[in-house]
Amino acid sequence: MVLDKIKKPNDVKMLTSAECEQLAGDIRQFLIESLSETGGHLASNLGAVELTIALHRVLDFPEDKLIWDVGHQAYTHKILTGRKDQFATLRKTGGLSGFPKRSESPCDAFDTGHSSTSISAGLGMVQARDLKGEDYSVISVIGDGALTGGMAYEALNNAAELKKNFIIILNDNEMSITKNVGGMSEYLGNIRTASSYTDLKVGVTNALKKIPKVGDSMVDAIHKTKSSIKQFLIPGMLFENMGLTYLGPVDGHNINQMVKVLKEAKRKPGPVLIHVLTEKGRGYVPAMRHPARFHGAGPFEIDTGLPKSNGKATYTDIFSTVMRKFGDREPDVVAVSAAMVPGTGLKRFGNMFPERLFDVGIAEEHAVTFAAGLALGGMRPVVAVYSSFLQRAVDQILHDVCMQNLPVVFAVDRAGLVGSDGETHHGCFDLTYLSMMPNMTLMAPKNKWELSDMMKFAIKQEGPVAIRYPRGEAYDGLEEYRAPIEMGKGEIIHQGKKIALAAIGSMVKTAQEVCEKLKESGCEVTLVNMRFVKPLDTKLLDELSENHDLVVTLEENVKNGGFGEKILEYYSEKTQGPKVRIVAIEDHFVSHGSVGDLMKQQQMDADSIVSRIDRWKEELE
Numbered sequence: 001m002v003l004d005k006i007k008k009p010n011d012v013k014m015l016t017s018a019e020c021e022q023l024a025g026d027i028r029q030f031l032i033e034s035l036s037e038t039g040g041h042l043a044s045n046l047g048a049v050e051l052t053i054a055l056h057r058v059l060d061f062p063e064d065k066l067i068w069d070v071g072h073q074a075y076t077h078k079i080l081t082g083r084k085d086q087f088a089t090l091r092k093t094g095g096l097s098g099f100p101k102r103s104e105s106p107c108d109a110f111d112t113g114h115s116s117t118s119i120s121a122g123l124g125m126v127q128a129r130d131l132k133g134e135d136y137s138v139i140s141v142i143g144d145g146a147l148t149g150g151m152a153y154e155a156l157n158n159a160a161e162l163k164k165n166f167i168i169i170l171n172d173n174e175m176s177i178t179k180n181v182g183g184m185s186e187y188l189g190n191i192r193t194a195s196s197y198t199d200l201k202v203g204v205t206n207a208l209k210k211i212p213k214v215g216d217s218m219v220d221a222i223h224k225t226k227s228s229i230k231q232f233l234i235p236g237m238l239f240e241n242m243g244l245t246y247l248g249p250v251d252g253h254n255i256n257q258m259v260k261v262l263k264e265a266k267r268k269p270g271p272v273l274i275h276v277l278t279e280k281g282r283g284y285v286p287a288m289r290h291p292a293r294f295h296g297a298g299p300f301e302i303d304t305g306l307p308k309s310n311g312k313a314t315y316t317d318i319f320s321t322v323m324r325k326f327g328d329r330e331p332d333v334v335a336v337s338a339a340m341v342p343g344t345g346l347k348r349f350g351n352m353f354p355e356r357l358f359d360v361g362i363a364e365e366h367a368v369t370f371a372a373g374l375a376l377g378g379m380r381p382v383v384a385v386y387s388s389f390l391q392r393a394v395d396q397i398l399h400d401v402c403m404q405n406l407p408v409v410f411a412v413d414r415a416g417l418v419g420s421d422g423e424t425h426h427g428c429f430d431l432t433y434l435s436m437m438p439n440m441t442l443m444a445p446k447n448k449w450e451l452s453d454m455m456k457f458a459i460k461q462e463g464p465v466a467i468r469y470p471r472g473e474a475y476d477g478l479e480e481y482r483a484p485i486e487m488g489k490g491e492i493i494h495q496g497k498k499i500a501l502a503a504i505g506s507m508v509k510t511a512q513e514v515c516e517k518l519k520e521s522g523c524e525v526t527l528v529n530m531r532f533v534k535p536l537d538t539k540l541l542d543e544l545s546e547n548h549d550l551v552v553t554l555e556e557n558v559k560n561g562g563f564g565e566k567i568l569e570y571y572s573e574k575t576q577g578p579k580v581r582i583v584a585i586e587d588h589f590v591s592h593g594s595v596g597d598l599m600k601q602q603q604m605d606a607d608s609i610v611s612r613i614d615r616w617k618e619e620l621e
């Protein structure tokens with residue numbers, strides 16, 4: 001195998017062109033086999049194999065800086081920089097990250113995970129390089145999906161202004177996670193179509209040039225006009241008009257062609273955009289047929305492409321079912337997604353009510369303000385976004401929704417620790433950033449029934465409401481606790497004394513385990529499901545203070561500004577009250593791994609919490 005010759009960065013430069021072709025095949029085989037065991041972003045990586053090889057033929061690592069947008073397509077880069085042997089640990093606790101990490105390799109120039117940052121980061125490096133008088137290449141690779149994100153345009157605008165040597169590669173596979181959306185995507189589609197006439201265009205230009213005396217000036221004139229003929233002759237006019245040199249479109253599976261264009265781009269002064277056409281899932285039929293399913297896949301059977309395990313209903317499934325019911329019964333309900341229709345469970349709603357689902361692209365900020373407009377127009381928008389991506393839209397939630405007290409429901413999926421995607425994707429800040437906003441109502445369900453009940457409650461409110469729920473299997477315990485949802489009211493699940501566990505959302509299940517363990521050791525403990533982070537059930541907190549010395553709060557969120565701190569603050573204003581101890585994520589970023597392992601690391605699993613409570617009890621005695 002040619003792949004065996006690749007041991008360290010830059011080894012790929014020693015190969016012949018023919019060996020590079022074989023290397024691409026070897027890497028594909030390796031990725032399919034390895035990811036069938038570990039799971040990972042298969043389809044995007046299969047599409048970027050030749051592109052990455054070409055980049056590694058031209059660039060020197062670690063001197064040159066290569067920035068991968070989102071970073072989910074950087075597996076070949078990891079392989080070519082000596083990390084192949086760690087792939088069995090991909091996305092596992094203590095193992096290789098699924099995204100670029102500067103801490104993992106000096107060849108990873110910038111940590112990514114959230115979309116559309118690569119051009120900004122690259123441009124910053126370019127500017128720093130020139131200020132320091134240094135000499136290296138900076139290349140940002142951005143997908144057509146990531147190019148739907150606003151930051152990418154802000155950065156392109158700035159790149160055109162700064163006029164620095166900078167290469168941007170647009171990896172265009174016509175797909176975001178699902179089919180890409182929007183006007184830019186359509187524009188790129190037109191270039192693709194026009195490019196099938198490349199030979200004809202060259203022919204036309206050459207023919208014009210041959211016309212004696214006027215030929216050359218005619219070609220020049222066409223270049224200077226804004227006519228559609230120009231688009232026919234020069235694709236990428238939009239980028240050219242902005243001040244970037246456009247090269248392409250280039251076949252993203254032809255290594256030699258890409259090497260040639262990359263070398264040309266390095267020679268050109270100013271910012272250059274290379275438009276590369278690739279195919280998502282290339283080389284593995286199930287991924288080519290179902291690129292969305294293989295965007296971020298769990299372990300799968302290689303022969304069939306089917307997942308190795310089929311779990312129980314997830315919170316996303318429950319949300320999906322409720323939305324379908326809303327679709328039938330509530331004609332004003334509309335749904336907004338930022339490029340995550342299948343992931344957030346909106347696919348079925350979209351199939352049934354296509355005119356009421358809006359996929360706005362990877363544009364969380366726009367999604368939220370767009371929803372504000374929908375609400376003002378009399379609709380009942382539900383914005384379904386992953387917790388970590390909603391961070392992008394903090395100001396839009398605050399300024400455009402909360403300040404005007406608009407009835408927008410935020411379905412905040414993947415809240416808490418998400419596991420293998422790691423620190424860029426953990427949704428552990430939302431309780432903090434959502435609870436600080438005036439007018440916001442903030443809830444988290446303890447189990448699958450409560451999510452459904454909370455959704456029905458939320459859609460009836462006259463102001464903004466956020467419901468946050470975790471990734472994965474929905475808890476189906478505590479079914480008998482289904483008192484109607486009332487604004488700002490929690491529920492007592494088990495009445496004890498002295499110690500109370502006040503839990504929110506996913507931590508109610510953990511608190512239930514803690515409660516059982518404490519009861520076994522003879523401790524009479526109270527278990528409360530708070531339901532609301534905002535407004536807090538202060539009446540219930542007052543009741544707890546009457547016969548409890550210690551209130552332990554439990555949340556899957558950072559401690560800073562979270563649920564526990566709110567309870568602590570509430571009691572701190574009383575002359576007398578129980579001691580409060582907070583179980584939450586401390587002031588650090590949490591890496592990737594299984595959720596179980598990560599919860600242990602954070603001392604947030606039931607056993608660790610029991611030990612902590614034992615210590616806290618001793619401190620109080």
Ligand SMILES: Cc1ncc(C[n+]2csc(CCOP(=O)(O)OP(=O)(O)O)c2C)c(N)n1
Binds near residue numbers: 142144146339389
């Ligand atoms: C801010 C943000 N929102 C959503 C996502 C989820 N996400 C990851 S990759 C992706 C699609 C990216 O499409 P593209 O850039 O074309 O890359 P491809 O996978 O097609 O190679 C999305 C929506 C994200 N990473 N960041």
